[in-house]
Amino acid sequence: MKKVLVCLALSFLIMPVYAKCSCGCNHSNHHNCSHHNSIYHSTNHSSNSSNYLVNTEYKTQKEEFPECSSHYAVTEIRTDYYSNGQRHVYKLSTIYNSDGTVLLDNCQNIEHFIYNKNHYFLVRRLGKYQIYDSSAKPVFKRNYSRLKLVKENRFLASNDKRFGIIDLKENSIIPIKYQKLISTNGDVFITKLNRFYGLYDINNKTILKNDCEKIKQFGNYLLIKRYSKYGLYTYQGDKILDIEYDKIKFLNGYILVKLDKRYGAINIEDNSITKIEYDKIKRERNTLFGYKDKTKEILFEL
Secondary structure, X not given: OHHHHHHHHHHHHOOOOXXXXXXXXXXXXXXXXXXXXXXXXXXXXXXXXXXXXXXXXXXXXXXEOXXXXXXXXXXXXXXXXXXXXXXXXXXXXXXXXXXXXXXEEEEEEEEEXXXXXXXXXXXXXXXXXXXXXXXXXXXXXXXXOEEEEEEOOEEEEEEOOEEEEEOOOOOEEEEEEEOEEXXXXXXXXXXXXXXXXXXXXXXXXXXXXXXXXXXXXXOOEEEEEEOOEEEEEEOOOOEEEEEEEOEEEEEOOEEEEEEOOEEEEEEOOOOOEOOOOEOEEEEEOOEEEEEEOOEEEEEEEO
């Protein structure tokens, strides 16, 4: 009798724990549910655990793609709630054909786009990014650690912590060699290579080569520092000020510049510029004054 009781006790201790989701499925510990295409966990916790799983919720969400009646996606969302108030959300999507057959499963970050009347899906699967056509065939020969559509037929791509731009045929537009690649307006990119910055357009035309100490987005402008001198460019890559100034500062719609210990000011609205001849420039109430030889004159009304 004692042996029977011991066996019953042991069998109770090793019984799997089941969590019931909204679809009615029972998931044992670390059990893969074919309905959800995801892995679910449910664990018994003692009352003295500092942080433990309190509840799990499941939700299904259907997504239609713009200008696409041939495909749709279904996302299974699992939310784990913990005793310390935190929650973790897990999402896994499946792309379906219109007849209900599976096109691609285990997808994350789905982006649908059309190019030359063909439908494509940029997705993250198993930790890597790829583009698939409407028959689920991979477009690129290799997978990428990051992939983002930045403009028609232009993709920001990354591998081994290096960034570049490729097209849909996987041609290299901007070589994948830069440590940073920052889009200013979709057409112009700030690049970083070996501590120095450059400026290139989306077709790899050089605006500024990688010999700048700094390129900083400043309001609607790019502040450039090269060989300890400063200049100003637009987000489109057009030059506003040559890289020759000792200092550039923004002040209420005006740009203050310093050159050879003298100051000047530029009105951003009409690009009018004062002479660079003042000992200092100062704002008083709503007026910008220039000081020179112990006199002051009005430069701009703010």
